[in-house]
Amino acid sequence: MYELENALRDYAWGSRTAIAGLLGRPGSGGPEAELWIGAHPGAPSKARRPDGSEAPLDALISSDPEHFLGSESLAEFGPRLPFLTKLLAAAQPLSLQVHPSIEQAKEGFARENAAGIAQDAANRNYRDDNHKPEMILALTPFESLCGFRAPAATRQILLHVAGCFDPVEGDVPALLNELLDDLGSPNEGVGLRNAFERLINGGEKVSEATAMVAAALASGAPLAPYQAELSTVVSLNEQYPGDPGVLISLLLNRISLAPGEAVYLPEGKVHAYLSGLGVEVMASSDNVLRGGLTPKFIDVPELLRTVDFTSVAVPMLTPEFSALGQELYRPPFREFQLQRIELAPGAAPVPIAQSGAAVVLVVSGAVYLDSPKGDLKLARGGSAFLAASEAPVNAHPVAGASEAAVAFAVTTGAGKGA
Numbered sequence: 001m002y003e004l005e006n007a008l009r010d011y012a013w014g015s016r017t018a019i020a021g022l023l024g025r026p027g028s029g030g031p032e033a034e035l036w037i038g039a040h041p042g043a044p045s046k047a048r049r050p051d052g053s054e055a056p057l058d059a060l061i062s063s064d065p066e067h068f069l070g071s072e073s074l075a076e077f078g079p080r081l082p083f084l085t086k087l088l089a090a091a092q093p094l095s096l097q098v099h100p101s102i103e104q105a106k107e108g109f110a111r112e113n114a115a116g117i118a119q120d121a122a123n124r125n126y127r128d129d130n131h132k133p134e135m136i137l138a139l140t141p142f143e144s145l146c147g148f149r150a151p152a153a154t155r156q157i158l159l160h161v162a163g164c165f166d167p168v169e170g171d172v173p174a175l176l177n178e179l180l181d182d183l184g185s186p187n188e189g190v191g192l193r194n195a196f197e198r199l200i201n202g203g204e205k206v207s208e209a210t211a212m213v214a215a216a217l218a219s220g221a222p223l224a225p226y227q228a229e230l231s232t233v234v235s236l237n238e239q240y241p242g243d244p245g246v247l248i249s250l251l252l253n254r255i256s257l258a259p260g261e262a263v264y265l266p267e268g269k270v271h272a273y274l275s276g277l278g279v280e281v282m283a284s285s286d287n288v289l290r291g292g293l294t295p296k297f298i299d300v301p302e303l304l305r306t307v308d309f310t311s312v313a314v315p316m317l318t319p320e321f322s323a324l325g326q327e328l329y330r331p332p333f334r335e336f337q338l339q340r341i342e343l344a345p346g347a348a349p350v351p352i353a354q355s356g357a358a359v360v361l362v363v364s365g366a367v368y369l370d371s372p373k374g375d376l377k378l379a380r381g382g383s384a385f386l387a388a389s390e391a392p393v394n395a396h397p398v399a400g401a402s403e404a405a406v407a408f409a410v411t412t413g414a415g416k417g418a
Contacts, residue, residue, distance in 0.1 A: 001369060001376040001390055004057070004359070004383040007043035009034040018089035018277040022139065022363055023381035031091070037359050037383055037410075038084040040284050042127065047385055057081070057385060061357075070388030073356035073412050076334065083336035085359055085410045086280040088136065088273065093236060095294035096145070096245040096272045099132035099265075100306050105287050108302070123297050127286040133333045134282035135264040135317055137340070137408075138257035139363075142276030145232075145252040147269045147312040151183040151191050154251055157226050158183070161213060161250075164221035175209035179247075193309040195251060196270075199244045200291055200300055207242030214238075214246065229254045232274070236293060245272070245292025253314050262317040262338075264331035268308030269315075279361075281410050283335040325350045330413055337413035341395050343367065343405040349394040358386040358393070358411040365405030368396040378407070 008019070014033025020026060036043045039058040046054045058080070061068045065079035073082060100108065108126040117124050136142070158180050162172045178198060185191030199206055214237035217223065223230040232254060236246045252270060257263060257278075265271055272293060289303045290296055319340070320328045325348070329338040339353045343365070352358060352369070360369065361383040369376045369384060371393040376384055386393055397405055 001371070001374055001387075001393075002047040002049065002057075002060070002385045003376065003378070004037065004385055005046040005048070005054070006383060007036045007045065008032055009036065009043065013090055013092040013094055015089035015091040015277070018091075018140070019087050022087065022277065025381055032089060034089075034280075035087040036084065037086065037361060038284060039081040040084050040128075040286060042286050045383075045385070060385075067389050068357055068387045070356040073388065077412075081284055081357055082334075082412055083410055084282050084284040085361070085408075086282075087277070087361075088280045089277045090273050090275050092239065093274045093293055094272055095288070095290045095296065096248060096270065096292040097288050097290050098270050098303065098306050099134070099267055099285070100126070100287055100289065101267045102131035104306060105129050105131050105285065108287075123299075125287070125289055125297075125299055125302050130283055130285035130287065131267055132282050132285035132287050133264070133266050133331070133335065134280060135262055135329065135331045135336075135338065136257075136273070136278040136280045137262040137329060137338060138259050138276060138278045140259055140277045142257040142261075142278050143274040144255050144257065144263070144276075145249055145270075145272045145274065146255050146263060146265065146314060147253050147271065148192050148251055148310065149253050150311045151185075151188055151195075155180055155183045157229055157250055160226055161217070161230070164216045165212075173209035173212050175205060175247075176213070188311060189309045192251065192311065193304075193307075196248065196307065196309065197304065199248050199251075200303065202244045206244055206247070210237060210242050210244075210246045228256065240293050243292050248292060253312070255314050262319075262329050264315050264317045264333075266308075266315075266332075268306060269312065270307055279338065279408050281336045281338050283333065322353075326353050328353055334413055336410055339409040339411075341367070341405075341407045341409060343395060343397040343407075345397055345401045345404065347397050349396040352386065352391075352393040352395055352409050352411075354386065354388075354391045354393060354409075354411045356388045356412040358409055360384045360386065360395075360407055360409045362405065362407045365401060365403045366398040367405045367407050368398050370394050370396060
């Protein structure tokens with residue numbers, strides 16, 4: 001077992017207090033958007049060896065991949081940790097975005113390398129050759145846009161928006177009627193693609209219509225029964241006036257997660273996290289194709305190649321409970337699964353669900369990790385990397401503890417339906 005020191009990313013949308021408050025430490029004074037726990041080469045954790053020296057986790061794993069990852073993971077995913085764990089704390093909306101399939105990622109990464117585009121270049125789409133299916137478990141109320149809503153339901157929202165305009169003082173923006181026509185297509189995928197393309201290509205027409213819609217909604221027009229969706233349009237336009245992503249938000253499921261609820265996102269699903277603190281787990285990748293709500297690079301043709309233009313029900317993820325007391329979140333991806341561990345003082349130990357390597361993060365109290373090969377105590381805010389060869393590992397409450405401990409463990413998943 002190796003105690004970890006993890007990289008903190010200070011993206012501008014990050015909360016200044018949420019991650020520090022969760023882990024029980026002072027804030028940095030700036031935005032703290034993501035804490036990366038893993039071996040992605042963009043920001044690998046540092047692993048403390050038994051002799052006290054430190055090594056980047058990706059370098060440590062590379063020194064003996066089979067020992068650290070296990071033969072099954074090595075055969076399926078190669079000599080890298082297949083997952084990346086993050087604490088994500090959004091005080092402002094993240095960009096509207098989508099993640100590529102593994103085939104697209106491999107092709108795009110090779111293509112941009114061949115073109116001589118630096119891996120840290122602002123106009124780079126593919127930072128690595130991996131896909132990025134992901135899930136997020138809410139630790140606080142968590143707001144998000146997540147996948148296309150059924151076109152018929154979106155048409156009802158747009159008709160409501162059209163009804164917010166005063167027919168005497170001003171006509172309904174032509175763009176709204178065009179979107180209604182798009183979404184009335186008998187072919188759902190064609191309709192969604194036409195509406196999305198109409199908005200993502202932007203231009204003066206989209207910018208003006210966005211301003212008109214936001215102004216009408218902010219002027220006291222009735223928002224019910226679409227309070228969340230239409231309030232989101234107003235708030236997004238305040239931060240990104242005229243941005244195509246403001247009206248694209250109306251094409252997407254608007255969801256509110258309570259603490260303990262989780263959602264998962266396969267490749268190709270347009271989404272944007274709006275606010276809240278959560279544990280995010282994904283395949284180990286940093287590939288993001290953006291579609292709005294950001295000053296960063298947007299490659300519309302590549303984005304359109306990546307988006308899956310089918311509607312989805314909100315992809316909620318219900319935990320499973322094992323006979324051993326394990327609370328498991330298992331999305332339909334092979335790369336990862338998440339375990340939540342809660343240990344009351346004096347409780348029986350809970351086995352770490354481990355398939356290959358694992359990482360553990362303690363967010364409350366303290367946890368004692370015990371295996372046939374060693375042991376490690378982690379206080380609140382502490383984290384550890386467990387080599388595949390370390391299994392089995394049990395999590396115990398610390399002797400004499402007066403408060404419950406809560407920790408999260410991530411390992412390679414069984415991948416239901418994968």
